Amino acid sequence: MPYVTQLSSQLTGVPRTMLMTTRARVEEHQRADALFRDPQGFAWWGAIAWDSELDQFWSPITQLTWSVRAHTFDQMVTQYLDRHLLIKGDRNLYTKVRSPLS
Known part of the structure; x- marks a missing residue:
């Protein structure tokens, strides 16, 4: 199921x-x-409206480095x-949930 089907x-x-980060992620995704x-x-x-002033900074190396940086943060x-995300459930039991970023 897609996260976003349409943005109006x-x-x-x-x-x-x-x-810059989003462009790198999108290009990496493709x-x-x-x-x-x-x-x-x-x-x-x-x-998202791309700022054309950023074109002077964009290159294949930029895409690579920003993608690696984004992946490392992820x-x-x-x-x-x-390690730390717990959700309180019934009878005061806590359940560890899987991260949506994996």
């Missing part, structure tokens, strides 16, 4: 560093030999959530 408006006020997949980022990309957050 443009996302605004997105910081430039987030634009590669046949992708390090990771990001269907949610891919779905959001159509609603792994770190997933490991943290796997």
